[in-house]
Amino acid sequence: MAVSIVIVSHSARLAEGVAELAGQMSMDEVTIAVAGGTDDGSIGTSIDKVTAALQKASNPEGTLVLLDLGSAVMVTEMALEMLDPDERQRILLSSAPLVEGAVLAAVEASAGSTLQEVAEAANNGHEMPKGRWS
Amino acid sequence: MAVSIVIVSHSARLAEGVAELAGQMSMDEVTIAVAGGTDDGSIGTSIDKVTAALQKASNPEGTLVLLDLGSAVMVTEMALEMLDPDERQRILLSSAPLVEGAVLAAVEASAGSTLQEVAEAANNGHEMPKGRWS
Amino acid sequence: MPVTNKDILHWLQRSTQVLHENNAFLTQLDSAIGDADHGSNMDRGFSAVITKISGMQEADIGTLLKTVGTTLVSTVGGASGPLYGTAFLRAGMATAGKQHLEGAEIVAMFEAAVEGIKARGKAQAGEKTMLDAFIPALEAGKQAQLEQVPVTELLQRMAGSAESGMKATIDLLATKGRASYLGERSIGHQDPGATSSWLILQALADTVAS
Amino acid sequence: MPVTNKDILHWLQRSTQVLHENNAFLTQLDSAIGDADHGSNMDRGFSAVITKISGMQEADIGTLLKTVGTTLVSTVGGASGPLYGTAFLRAGMATAGKQHLEGAEIVAMFEAAVEGIKARGKAQAGEKTMLDAFIPALEAGKQAQLEQVPVTELLQRMAGSAESGMKATIDLLATKGRASYLGERSIGHQDPGATSSWLILQALADTVAS
Numbered sequence: 001m002a003v004s005i006v007i008v009s010h011s012a013r014l015a016e017g018v019a020e021l022a023g024q025m026s027m028d029e030v031t032i033a034v035a036g037g038t039d040d041g042s043i044g045t046s047i048d049k050v051t052a053a054l055q056k057a058s059n060p061e062g063t064l065v066l067l068d069l070g071s072a073v074m075v076t077e078m079a080l081e082m083l084d085p086d087e088r089q090r091i092l093l094s095s096a097p098l099v100e101g102a103v104l105a106a107v108e109a110s111a112g113s114t115l116q117e118v119a120e121a122a123n124n125g126h127e128m129p130k131g132r133w134s
Numbered sequence: 135m136a137v138s139i140v141i142v143s144h145s146a147r148l149a150e151g152v153a154e155l156a157g158q159m160s161m162d163e164v165t166i167a168v169a170g171g172t173d174d175g176s177i178g179t180s181i182d183k184v185t186a187a188l189q190k191a192s193n194p195e196g197t198l199v200l201l202d203l204g205s206a207v208m209v210t211e212m213a214l215e216m217l218d219p220d221e222r223q224r225i226l227l228s229s230a231p232l233v234e235g236a237v238l239a240a241v242e243a244s245a246g247s248t249l250q251e252v253a254e255a256a257n258n259g260h261e262m263p264k265g266r267w268s
Numbered sequence: 269m270p271v272t273n274k275d276i277l278h279w280l281q282r283s284t285q286v287l288h289e290n291n292a293f294l295t296q297l298d299s300a301i302g303d304a305d306h307g308s309n310m311d312r313g314f315s316a317v318i319t320k321i322s323g324m325q326e327a328d329i330g331t332l333l334k335t336v337g338t339t340l341v342s343t344v345g346g347a348s349g350p351l352y353g354t355a356f357l358r359a360g361m362a363t364a365g366k367q368h369l370e371g372a373e374i375v376a377m378f379e380a381a382v383e384g385i386k387a388r389g390k391a392q393a394g395e396k397t398m399l400d401a402f403i404p405a406l407e408a409g410k411q412a413q414l415e416q417v418p419v420t421e422l423l424q425r426m427a428g429s430a431e432s433g434m435k436a437t438i439d440l441l442a443t444k445g446r447a448s449y450l451g452e453r454s455i456g457h458q459d460p461g462a463t464s465s466w467l468i469l470q471a472l473a474d475t476v477a478s
Numbered sequence: 479m480p481v482t483n484k485d486i487l488h489w490l491q492r493s494t495q496v497l498h499e500n501n502a503f504l505t506q507l508d509s510a511i512g513d514a515d516h517g518s519n520m521d522r523g524f525s526a527v528i529t530k531i532s533g534m535q536e537a538d539i540g541t542l543l544k545t546v547g548t549t550l551v552s553t554v555g556g557a558s559g560p561l562y563g564t565a566f567l568r569a570g571m572a573t574a575g576k577q578h579l580e581g582a583e584i585v586a587m588f589e590a591a592v593e594g595i596k597a598r599g600k601a602q603a604g605e606k607t608m609l610d611a612f613i614p615a616l617e618a619g620k621q622a623q624l625e626q627v628p629v630t631e632l633l634q635r636m637a638g639s640a641e642s643g644m645k646a647t648i649d650l651l652a653t654k655g656r657a658s659y660l661g662e663r664s665i666g667h668q669d670p671g672a673t674s675s676w677l678i679l680q681a682l683a684d685t686v687a688s
């Protein structure tokens with residue numbers, strides 16, 4: 001089983017787009033769950049959506065959570081506090097750039113790497129080449 | 135008039151989501167044009183969509199282009215080569231992280247900053263706080 | 269005269285109304301240094317609160333406030349959701365089982381709320397956030413309590429200090445939340461969260477005074 | 479015997495068919511080190527090409543190849559779109575106005591194509607890309623031309639070298655394109671773009687041989 005990924009975004013479309021882009025690189029091997037937008041579909045975050053995504057992603061290998069903006073961290077932390085400690089310690093919040101980190105995390109997770117390795121791969125999103133040498 | 139922003143992504147939903155998130159921070163002051171997905175709606179890039187987005191964004195102050203992955207650079211460069219040189223020199227490709235860079239670029243552009251300043255703001259997306267100190 | 273659970277209910281109703289009336293104003297403040305949603309966030313959150321507590325006339329203050337907290341967390345949709353949510357949850361914990369609050373209990377309740385906001389937002393005074401309304405209010409409450417002033421007076425002083433604190437956010441540089449993305453350009457604008465905090469504290473003072 | 483514009487048309491038709499037949503295979507290769515779309519990208523692109531050139535029986539080779547290039551750029555949707563697009567555009571520029579190509583002109587055409595790919599992708603030999611099929615093919619073509627072998631033989635040698643180059647990508651580390659995201663794990667897999675390049679070159683050799 002592979003490490004799962006959760007995408008928390010203020011925009012539902014953004015979250016789904018990141019999941020489809022990253023999912024292309026990991027095929028069906030990695031669960032990528034999304035929590036995008038508020039419950040009524042406007043721009044913002046939803047603790048219920050975050051909780052549901054964490055549940056969907058839950059697995060023995062762990063889950064990496066990527067977020068769009070800092071203000072998504074608070075709602076995610078509240079969702080984590082509601083989990084039981086066993087579950088919570090299998091979850092890491094990443095500060096990696098959302099899109100780039102999610103793609104690299106999906107690649108790494110699909111190779112069967114550990115949560116720590118997947119988190120490090122996501123952080124390489126900062127150096128993802130996008131220019132003179134793509 | 136403000137610097138414009140173009141979002142090039144392999145996913146239409148991703149591009150639109152980034153535009154809606156960044157647009158929230160810049161209100162109606164900044165044109166944010168998107169080029170997401172292929173012409174037939176699958177995941178990939180479209181030179182026609184990129185060209186159309188660049189046209190829509192075109193303005194005297196300049197345009198910053200943000201992209202999701204390195205492979206979007208090539209199609210963007212081909213679209214740029216088709217423009218006339220005057221237009222082309224008002225456009226910068228950013229290597230900033232897509233979501234974080236777009237939000238910061240939108241904030242900067244809405245303040246009436248120059249293209250160079252908007253590009254630098256986008257690069258601060260790498261340091262966007264998303265963690266212990268959001 | 270202590271604050272009763274009826275007063276708390278009325279406070280929440282008044283807050284809902286005041287936040288609804290100030291929806292456009294708060295959103296306008298947020299449009300200058302944020303994403304133009306603080307008014308609708310708060311309005312949506314408190315509308316949900318009012319529905320949630322409508323049948324809770326007999327509930328103790330702690331239960332009421334905890335319900336407010338969980339409802340705000342679930343419905344606000346912005347950074348202010350977890351922040352006010354945590355504030356009300358902690359306030360509810362500090363007042364668990366109580367049917368009325370004396371001055372000291374009111375101050376302890378706000379102390380718990382402020383600690384909750386600080387912990388949730390990893391922020392402190394002077395960062396141009398709601399804390400810049402709440403912290404001066406708490407200080408004023410503590411001082412008033414030392415002076416043993418009546419509860420109505422204590423709450424008036426808290427609201428007054430929240431208002432001054434709110435106004436002082438205009439000159440502050442934002443270093444937390446979305447407004448921090450503006451850097452130096454955040455200076456010169458009043459913080460929306462500090463403004464809603466003042467409105468809520470003023471609503472409490474007005475409720476108890478009347 | 480030189481290669482005629484009819485041969486080029488037949489080559490493009492054969493390529494379209496071969497890429498269509500290999501859609502699943504190319505996609506499978508791309509699923510190991512990419513995003514599992516190279517087969518459908520190429521199939522989509524060449525289907526569009528075949529429609530576009532259907533009425534171009536009388537066009538010169540340069541015009542034909544430029545049409546292929548612009549069509550691929552517009553329809554492929556992956557990194558291979560700008561890359562093959564640039565290759566065909568440059569090939570078309572190198573053969574502008576020609577109705578047939580001698581050995582030297584074929585080699586010059588592929589030299590232009592390879593330069594185009596290198597410029598577009600900022601890549602070179604050994605990075606596990608389509609260049610690792612194209613560059614050996616070009617070298618073989620140059621050598622064959624030095625030896626003054628017939629055009630059919632020259633094209634067979636080019637295709638053979640493309641095939642060896644393609645197989646050699648298995649042991650290479652990807653440093654360009656999506657496969658580079660896999661780092662060391664890209665080793666052990668054949669590059670999809672090098673594979674489609676071989677298929678296209680083999681289609682040319684087969685077209686001219688028959």
Ligand SMILES: Nc1ncnc2c1ncn2[C@@H]1O[C@H](COP(=O)(O)OP(=O)(O)O)[C@@H](O)[C@H]1O
Pocket residue numbers: 071268298302303305306309310345346347348349351385388389390391396397398399444445446459460461462
């Ligand atoms: N880390 C934090 N600590 C304390 N208050 C904060 C923090 N981040 C934001 N705020 C407060 O939240 C307010 C913004 O709330 P709101 O607009 O509802 O959320 P969002 O910024 O997610 O759109 C700010 O004006 C500020 O007072």
Ligand SMILES: Nc1ncnc2c1ncn2[C@@H]1O[C@H](COP(=O)(O)OP(=O)(O)O)[C@@H](O)[C@H]1O
Pocket residue numbers: 134205508512513515516519520555556557558559561595598599600601606607608609654655656669670671672
């Ligand atoms: N920078 C580059 N230079 C040369 N060839 C490249 C480059 N990047 C990718 N390629 C080639 O493109 C192929 C992938 O094409 P395709 O799957 O259609 O595009 P994408 O990677 O965008 O999905 C790779 O197998 C490789 O041969």
Ligand SMILES: [Mg+2]
Pocket residue numbers: 298302303304305306346
């Ligand atoms: Mg806001």
Ligand SMILES: [Mg+2]
Pocket residue numbers: 043044303305345346347
């Ligand atoms: Mg918001």
Ligand SMILES: [Mg+2]
Pocket residue numbers: 508512513514515516556
């Ligand atoms: Mg591919």
Ligand SMILES: [Mg+2]
Pocket residue numbers: 177178513515555556557
């Ligand atoms: Mg692709």
